[in-house]
Amino acid sequence: MNVKIEDFPAFNVAYIRNVGPYNTIGSAFQKMGEWVKSANCCGPETLWLGAYHDCPKSTPPEKCRADACVTVPADFKADGVVQLQTIPAGRYASYLVGIRPEDAAVDFAKRWEELSAWVAKNSLQGDPARPGIEVYYNCAFACPIKKWVVDICIPIIG
Secondary structure (H helix, E strand, C coil): CCEEEEEECCEEEEEEEEECCHHHCHHHHHHHHHHHHHHCCCCCCCCEEEEECCCCCCCCHHHCEEEEEEECCCCCCCCCCCEEEEECCEEEEEEEEEECHHHHHHHHHHHHHHHHHHHHHCCCEECCCCCEEEEECCCCCCCCCCCEEEEEEEEEEC
């Protein structure tokens, strides 16, 4: 398991929120993809992110908040379909993984659990003031390797 400690900048994002079990965020990403096409706001520097606001071990699944996000300029104006937020800068434990779409429901949860265990084993403290994030580097459906390449990132203090 190759985990890095990284300092990330703040991310200004447009997002669509999903409330429910984290493995149901796919519909929010689908809506975000449709919005990105219609808004024509995605360029080569745009990042796609997932932001996870609640601990699934202490929050009932039906109340877990997750956001499908794309980075936007600081002066971007929301249009009613998306909302805007800034994911604060800070230090993260970052775990680069490859996940196939057909395995996503199990593998994303497994990788988050592995990273959480690594954070605890290394005596790091999570930062509850910031969401956990996934940073997507490709689209699994359009990529020859047929996997998402994604950093799973837990915010840490210090």
